[in-house]
Amino acid sequence: MADSIWIIVTASLIALSCALVGNYLVLRNQAMLGDALSHAILPGLLFAFLLFGMQNTIAYVLSCSLFGVLSIALIDLLKQHRYFNDDVAIGLSFTSFFALGVILISLFAGKVHLDYDHVLYGEIAYVPIDVWILESGSQIGPRSFWIALILLITCLLFIAVSYRFLLISSFSEELAKMQKINPRLWHYLLLSFCSIVVVVSFESVGAILVVSFLIIPSSTAYLISKSLKYMILYSFIVAVGSCVLGYFLATLLNSSIAASMAVVSGIIFTLTFTASYLRKSLG
Amino acid sequence: MIESFLNFFSFSHPNVVIAAIGVSLIGFFSGSVGTFLVLDKKSLLGDAISHSLLPGICLAFLINGSKSPLLLLTGAVISGLMSTYFVDFISNKSKLSRDAALAIGLSFFFSIGIMLLTYIQHNQGSNQAGLESYLFGKAASISLEDTVMISIAGVLSYVSLLIFYRQLKATIFNRSFASSQGISIKFIQALLNACAVIMIAIGIQAVGVVLMAALILAPASISRFYSKRLEKILILSGLIGAFGGLMGTAVSYTLEGMPTGPWIVLVLFVMSILSIVLNYFKTKWQTRSGL
């Protein structure tokens, strides 16, 4: 029972951090960029594992964030050319980084105790979670919990400090420049921060499911809110709700916990969307 | 190692030959349909589609218990098509942008797929081994049956695209004008979506779900450096796709035990960068010679 609570709470903390950053991605039409980021950081994982070993969280956060920023820089570089519009630049960048990551994993799988299946679609996620179920939770559970909590606090601090800057640069580049706010700088800052969130979430939910946590609760909130503050609030509610309900779904079906949480968030989104659409067309 | 590489091209092993043909065909068809998607600015839709194939594959397996390629392909195509409607509906009927709609469709469908996959793994034991190969592609395991299916599905889609080529070209270039000419935009979009879903569904065998987007968008983007006319670009994209597929498979064959997908993507990435660099020097040379 205690284990279930640890899992749900840790997942909720992760989901809250993702939702917080995700709101800005949705507002800035950078949802797919978030998806690209979550794939592009893969080689960073390997570098960190190879050089510093598995337990060094700071090393792999920094390494992955570095690769995240590099991939964004590559996208911006490619976009300069007229044959590479936005989506082509994004697609080429993240697939190349991801491919590099998969190759590195295959080359060094032995040394790193990683199964690339696990890394990529999230079983690494519930390996620690599974371990919580099988062993006594106190040794491993709290570590992930504390990391998730620190992440959330860091996110809240970052957003609180940069609230005005992010708001203006998300709304209008021109307005930002007039107010001496550098939109480019905030573009990179936000996305670097997003990389960090993705990396830390990665351990719990896996590389590929992170996108659900980043985008789905925020999009749901976007449908029903008229101000950023409420959007953030609603996204939080959806995020936590998905974790709670998703956990029970996973125990019911004996499936991946992270995936089930993501599925529940998708279901909540679909219901909200349907309700909103019906209200508009009938009301 | 070089011997291994050359050995691949000696085509002495029938299995290797079949895999090589299969991957080249996949590369050709993906690159071709990718031309239209790239110009229509829909290459990320290819990414969303490829992720959304997973639940269809798993459901098909669950319902039928078998792993017959045709069955799994059908399941994949159905969920792939559903995701295109899902994405269109969300972006057209709400204030959410297309970008958000793609990310939602992609992650929702994919997470359903992972949920089903893990359900299968935990509840159906060893029967499902190999379903994961759809995640990264295992070109080496492409059988004769697979290659036949690739050929048939690929040729059917390609021919459909050729039949409606001019209408596709007009619609992608300027939708309102094409509509005023009496061309059915709904039909053309549906056709392109359907062909994309089919090509992607057969393509993931080679590169897997996550990397499929590269096989769709890279060949066409590379071709644009070498021709300014759509007809030539279409052909070039097919050839570059085939080449990338073949080279990637050759490399992964040489370094045993590697999945093919990433190597195909790397080959295409290198070709893209080379094209940019060559183009840069070409324009520099041209301006210097006063052209």
Place this chain on the structure above:
Amino acid sequence: MKALIEIEKLKVQYGKQVALELKHLVIPQAQITGIVGPNGSGKSSLLKAMLDLVPHSGSVKIQGTDLKSQKERVSYVPQKEAFDWNFPINVFDLVLMGRYGPRSFFVRSSGKDKAIALEAIELVDMLKYKDRQIGELSGGQQQRVLIARALAKQAELLLLDEPFAGIDASTETKLLSLFEQLKDQGKSIVMVHHDLLTAKNYFDFVVLLNNSLVADGNATETLSAQNLERAYGGSFNFTK
């Protein structure tokens, strides 16, 4: 003045916003008609509704029959801002698309279509650029090519959305004399126009909109100070 198009009870709505509401409007045949009005007054919506490009209620008829079933008789020049000029086609390819329709299959066009396309390119004086990729053209050249595409259809009614926006004065004059030429051949031309000052000289028939019909008729009467005030709000003083 013979009537070509009859519009009855037209309503174009985007969500809750009514872009255009017209009880009755007649577009004359073999005349150059200008649609003017402030920004957002529904000018583009009127064109798009005529072409059945946006959902609308009411009827648009060409000499008694619904226009949407007679699309062969109408040709369209959209705003040039909406295009991807990096698209890999040249001038000839673009104009040739004016010959495409729902029964265009496969890749090659017929010799006849190609000849008609060349004629249209010549009409707008772009023959020597026919193999140029469209991104390499100037604004005025791009507009001419778009018009050539519409002309290639050889339809009796030509609808243009802001054809003179962002082009140089000499192109504008040449295009206007081309339109006069077409009018003499019996073609009807309707265009959305942004410049009130030139409207008086360019058009035989003017439609003044402000999300509804403010006035229509010949240029001088329609563009009276009173009507303009109703449409634009605020008084107007033409200094020339």
